[in-house]
Amino acid sequence: MKLNVKSVKTVAPNKNMIKKVVAIVISLMVIIISYVTINKAAEDTKNTVPVVRVKNPNGLEMSSLINEEDVEVYDVIKTEYNSDMILAENIDDVVGMYTTYYLRKNSIIYKDQLGSERPITNEWLYELGKDEEAVTIQYNYLKCGGDILMPGDRVRIRATYEVEDTVGGDTGLYGPNENMIEYTVKNDKKRTEIIFDSIEIKDMLNESSHSIYEIYKEILRLDENRRAEVMKSEEFIKSILPRSLVLAGSKEEINQYAKYADLKDGELLITILSRETSNPIIDQLPTLQSEVESWIDSNEK
CATH class of the missing domain: 3.90.1210.10 (Antifreeze-like/N-acetylneuraminic acid synthase C-terminal domain)
Structure with a gap:
């Protein structure tokens, strides 16, 4: 009996079979890759x-x-x-x-x-010029800018004192001074003179005479959580309230200030100058400034 070749139908491959084969191949590849990865990781843990x-x-x-x-x-x-x-x-x-x-x-x-060496404190002292000197003056933060004033700011300082009589027109207490203003208050003659036209605040001291600049540096050394905890404490708020300023000026400027340092009736007026020409420490801590100001405000209330 002859086989009728024409009667034999072409058998098409089963699509489901192809999918199964592909799935098996992929599974085998995943198993092999996983084995290699796990084996390498196991070797790494030992190495x-x-x-x-x-x-x-x-x-x-x-x-x-x-x-x-x-x-x-x-x-x-x-x-x-x-x-x-x-x-x-x-x-x-x-x-x-x-x-x-x-x-x-x-x-x-x-x-x-x-x-190998501990960072120096008050490093600005090492940066003073040969003709520069540092001087400490009393400061009332409630009258002179509050917590706005920071180390690195520049200020103008005027001295006000009483005089008995006008001498020599525009002659100041210690010689000619073009920055002198003379006026009368309640029959008392007063005179105001600029003793520091523009001088930089290098540091500020709290009531314990500790450097506020160094206190801020200590805060920077803490991690964020610890820093937030410390800064919210009453002890910290108290430690950054200044009682005196440390200024750096030329010999001539310090000599000018020395003339007024012992005035019994004298009073210093401190005004803050633009920060465009200064480098306050707070510029390094923009977020710290707002936090300190808010905590000080709430503490004073």
């Missing part, structure tokens, strides 16, 4: 590099001296290791160094986060 990290539960503030109990050895996966990290074998070199940034607990220590 670690011991480095130094922060152990102190409170972290390390900026400019802190590092002690043995502040640090510990920690193993990082080799793929995550960075050459800037400090190796565990050098942990003894870390002790006795100073931090250049705030370091959180469990954070790995990098080489650029440490320094």
